[in-house]
Amino acid sequence: MRQILYSKRLAPYLFILPFLVTLAVFWIVPIGRSFVMSFQEVLYGQATFIGTDNYERLWRDRVFWQALYNSMRYMILTIVLLVPIPMVLAAVVNSKLGNPRVKAFFKASLFVPALTSVVVAGIVFRLIFAESDSAMMNQVAEFFGFGPVRWLREDITGLVALLALALWRWSGVNTMYFLAGMQSIPTEYYEAASIDGASKFQQFLHITIPNLKPTIVYVVTISVYGGLAMFLESFMLYAGNSSPNNQGLTVIGYLYRKGIEENDLGFASAVGVVLLVIVMTINLTYLIASGTFKKEAA
Amino acid sequence: MAAQPPTTVRGGSAPQESGTGSTPPDRTTAGPRRLSPRAATWIQSGFLLLIAAIALVPLVAIFIGTFQDGNDVIRRGMTFDVDVSTLSLDNYVLLFTDSGPYFRWFANTLLLTVAQVAGTLLVSSFVAYGFAMYHFKGKTLSFIMVLLLITVPFEMLMLPLYVQVNDMGLADTYLIIVLPFLAAAVTIFFFRQYFLGIPKEILEAGRVDGVTEFGIFFRLVLPISKPAMAAMAILNGMLCWNNFLWPLLVLRTPEKFTLPIGLNTLLTPYGNNYELLIIGAFFSLIPILILFLAFQRFFIEGITAGAVKG
Numbered sequence: 152m153r154q155i156l157y158s159k160r161l162a163p164y165l166f167i168l169p170f171l172v173t174l175a176v177f178w179i180v181p182i183g184r185s186f187v188m189s190f191q192e193v194l195y196g197q198a199t200f201i202g203t204d205n206y207e208r209l210w211r212d213r214v215f216w217q218a219l220y221n222s223m224r225y226m227i228l229t230i231v232l233l234v235p236i237p238m239v240l241a242a243v244v245n246s247k248l249g250n251p252r253v254k255a256f257f258k259a260s261l262f263v264p265a266l267t268s269v270v271v272a273g274i275v276f277r278l279i280f281a282e283s284d285s286a287m288m289n290q291v292a293e294f295f296g297f298g299p300v301r302w303l304r305e306d307i308t309g310l311v312a313l314l315a316l317a318l319w320r321w322s323g324v325n326t327m328y329f330l331a332g333m334q335s336i337p338t339e340y341y342e343a344a345s346i347d348g349a350s351k352f353q354q355f356l357h358i359t360i361p362n363l364k365p366t367i368v369y370v371v372t373i374s375v376y377g378g379l380a381m382f383l384e385s386f387m388l389y390a391g392n393s394s395p396n397n398q399g400l401t402v403i404g405y406l407y408r409k410g411i412e413e414n415d416l417g418f419a420s421a422v423g424v425v426l427l428v429i430v431m432t433i434n435l436t437y438l439i440a441s442g443t444f445k446k447e448a449a
Numbered sequence: 450m451a452a453q454p455p456t457t458v459r460g461g462s463a464p465q466e467s468g469t470g471s472t473p474p475d476r477t478t479a480g481p482r483r484l485s486p487r488a489a490t491w492i493q494s495g496f497l498l499l500i501a502a503i504a505l506v507p508l509v510a511i512f513i514g515t516f517q518d519g520n521d522v523i524r525r526g527m528t529f530d531v532d533v534s535t536l537s538l539d540n541y542v543l544l545f546t547d548s549g550p551y552f553r554w555f556a557n558t559l560l561l562t563v564a565q566v567a568g569t570l571l572v573s574s575f576v577a578y579g580f581a582m583y584h585f586k587g588k589t590l591s592f593i594m595v596l597l598l599i600t601v602p603f604e605m606l607m608l609p610l611y612v613q614v615n616d617m618g619l620a621d622t623y624l625i626i627v628l629p630f631l632a633a634a635v636t637i638f639f640f641r642q643y644f645l646g647i648p649k650e651i652l653e654a655g656r657v658d659g660v661t662e663f664g665i666f667f668r669l670v671l672p673i674s675k676p677a678m679a680a681m682a683i684l685n686g687m688l689c690w691n692n693f694l695w696p697l698l699v700l701r702t703p704e705k706f707t708l709p710i711g712l713n714t715l716l717t718p719y720g721n722n723y724e725l726l727i728i729g730a731f732f733s734l735i736p737i738l739i740l741f742l743a744f745q746r747f748f749i750e751g752i753t754a755g756a757v758k759g
Contacts, residue, residue, distance in 0.1 A: 159583070162662035166579025167591055169572050170632040174594055177629040181609030188612075240500065243493060248486055253494040259745060260501035263508065265752065266737045268691030270709040271730045274716060275507045278514075281526020287510065290529050319507065327753045372600065380602035383694055390716050403604045410608040411698065423608055434600070 189420035198417075205421035215422065217397055218405040219429075224310070225401065226378025229317050230371055237322050237370075238363070241329035242355055258330075261323030272320055273387020277303070280312040280388075288312075303389060306398040313399070316384055325370055332366035333359060368441050372434060379430050382407065402426050508734075515540055515731050519723035540728040549722070550703065551729055554711035558733075561707060562689040565627045569685045570678055572631040577640030578666050582652065598634035603694065611698050621701045626692075636681050639751075643677040644670065680751035683744060687737060687752070708733045 155161055189205055191198040209215050240261070244254050264272070279287045280302040292298030302308045340358045349357070360367075382403035386392055389399045392408055400408075402422065410419030484492075510527040516536035544551065580592055610629065619625040647670060655665040671678075693709040700706060706714070712733065715726040741748050 156661035156663060159662065160585075163579045163583035163585040163588070165663075166583070166666075167576050170576040170595065170637065171591065173629065173632040174598070177610060177613070178598065178606065181606065181613040184613065185609035243496065246493065248489050249493045249497075250490060253497055257497040257501045258749075259741075260504045262749065262752075263738070263741065264504060266687060266691075266741055266748075267508075267734060268693060268709050270691075270693055270712050271511070271734060272507070274712070274726065274730050275511050275527070277716075278522060278527040279507060279510065283525040285528040285530055286526030287506075287529055289526075319504065323504070324752060327749055331753060376600055376602050380604040382604055387713075387716075403607070406608055411611065416608075416612060419608055423605060427605055430605070 185420045185423055188417050189424045191417045193416040201417070205418045206425075208418060209421050209425065214397060214400070215402075215405060218400045218402050221397075221399070222379050222381065222401040222403075225313060225317075225381055226375060228310070228314055229321075229378045230374045232314060232318055233321055233325050233374060234367065234370055236318070237325035238329045238360075238367075240322070240326045241333055242359060244326070245330055245333045258323070258327070261326055263323070264320045265324045267320070269383040269387055272316060273384060276312060276316045276319075277388055277390065280315075303399075304395055306396070309388075309394065309398050312388060313381075313384055316388065317381075328366055328370055329363060332363045336362045364441075368438070371437065375433055375437070376430060379426065379433075511727060511731050511734075514727040517727070519725070519727055522727055523723045540724050543724050544728050544732070548725055548729070550706070550711060551725060553704065554706050554708045555733075557705060558690060558707040558709075559736075561623060561626060561692075562686055564623070565630070565689045566682050566685045568627060568631045569633050569636055570681055573633050573636035573681070574640045574671065574674065574678070575666065576632050577637045578644055578670065580637070581641045581644035581647075582649075595634050595637055599638060607694065607698065614699060620699050621705065622699075623705070625699055626696055633685065636685060639681055640674070640677055643674060647673065679744070679747045682751075683740065683747045684751035686740070687748075690737060 155165075188198065190200055190202060192201045192204070244257065267275075281289075282299070282301045282304070283289065284293070284299045286299075288302060289299040292300050300308050302312050336359065340362070341354055344354050344358055380403055381401050385394070385399040385401055385404060386407075392400075392404055392412065394400060403426070406419050406422045406426070409415045409422060513531055513536075514522050514527060516538065517531075517540075518535065518537075519540065521535075580588065580595070614620055614625050617625075619628075651669055651673075652665055655669050660668065691709060692707070693713070696707050696710055697713070700710060703714075708729075712726065712729055715722050715729065
């Protein structure tokens with residue numbers, strides 16, 4: 152016993168043991184089983200191998216394609232919104248001008264939404280995007296001369312509500328990422344550029360954005376995962392996993408429906424495997440294309 | 450406008466404090482636009498305050514909602530057009546006198562959060578120490594697994610883990626809510642970064658004094674790791690307090706429900722407890738808001754360090 156406690160050779164393994172056990176018991180074994188199950192029909196605990204039937208069924212399943220389309224669309228649009236907008240906000244906060252108190256208040260206000268649970272955020276947004284004339288977003292719509300809109304009944308307006316929720320919750324966090332990235336850019340770069348007569352906008356384009364690349368890569372990567380894995384936002388906004396014409400159904404929502412609500416474990420596992428492959432492919436492609444691996448290898 | 454060439458080079462000097470007297474307009478002739486720093490500050494402040502106000506609208510709306518009739522809010526949505534004469538403290542009275550299981554959910558969530566944060570900090574820092582302080586065979590591969598787990602969202606593990614837990618007979622227990630997440634990848638990563646900055650001489654000094662490897666961790670390293678502990682306590686505390694999906698899958702007994710699960714049950718179309726929904730949601734935010742106001746720095750540090758997804 153004494154020798155174990157003093158052994159420098161054994162100690163590291165004992166330190167990381169909890170992680171290895173967690174990895175094995177709660178990740179590798181379940182995911183491995185799920186992979187096996189995707190080739191099975193699982194009924195009341197009885198599993199029979201059915202080859203690639205689940206995958207073939209999935210290929211022909213229109214609802215799955217719709218869910219995939221919804222998830223992809225959401226993922227792309229959250230990236231389109233949640234990269235440039237926070238970047239501009241961070242640039243505004245980062246400028247040397249300005250009242251520090253206003254900036255501190257701004258940062259805190261934008262950050263607070265990230266502290267809310269998806270349940271509370273979903274309840275509030277459901278009520279803000281309610282159908283009645285007097286609901287907040289309909290009052291906004293009326294101000295701009297249209298509406299009232301039945302937000303959650305229609306595909307595109309439902310998507311708008313989902314994106315508004317994402318924008319509200321994550322703008323602050325992404326702004327903080329970009330702000331941290333900007334503060335690590337040496338000020339000499341900007342001084343040199345302004346001596347050369349570059350405008351603020353040119354500086355942003357040619358100094359800030361290139362130097363923010365690692366931050367951008369990081370934010371985009373987590374947004375790809377987060378976007379494709381989106382489920383609870385929709386679940387809360389539509390007060391459950393069903394929405395008109397499945398307009399709010401995502402891949403995870405479909406997986407939840409098949410696996411947990413309908414207990415069709417084999418088929419749901421196939422959904423999970425396909426999603427994992429899609430996510431990994433997108434991310435590897437993106438990381439290779441953006442040169443992240445090259446940099447780390449060097 | 451374009452006639453005058455830039456004569457003065459801006460930047461590098463003269464910190465622009467806001468509101469320090471009037472500035473002659475010809476002081477800044479760097480760019481094509483000639484805004485005095487003061488005017489620019491006003492515009493910037495106005496812009497930032499506008500965005501901040503928009504971000505706060507949902508929170509203000511829920512606060513006002515606590516004084517409104519719940520059924521009315523559910524039926525008609527939240528509105529800018531608040532009728533002050535209808536506001537009342539009825540919901541508050543209801544919450545503190547006849548709120549059914551609400552405070553039980555609250556206590557359950559508190560208990561789970563405290564247990565999970567304590568456990569996660571202990572286990573994750575323990576693991577991180579192994580990664581930070583030793584060289585050993587298999588280290589690179591193991592650490593790549595940590596990095597991999599950081600990027601895989603829980604939603605992808607949801608179904609396999611759910612099946613596994615049912616087979617293990619651990620469904621509907623608090624243990625299984627906590628157990629899979631004690632060695633939390635993000636927290637391990639954060640602690641490892643912190644430990645890498647600790648001088649190795651401390652370890653050697655401990656060894657010379659005859660302290661065990663584990664004694665060095667618990668007695669010498671942990672006490673000087675409080676800033677990292679604070680940031681990770683905040684991050685994990687928030688994630689745990691708001692945790693919804695995993696408890697939703699494993700918890701069955703209503704007495705064991707946590708706040709997010711309980712609030713979700715109030716949202717059902719057949720609900721007859723809408724009075725409680727808004728005020729209950731609002732009160733579930735209060736602990737976190739208080740902590741945020743008190744420890745804002747640790748929040749931003751912890752969440753931007755680790756917020757892969759909330």
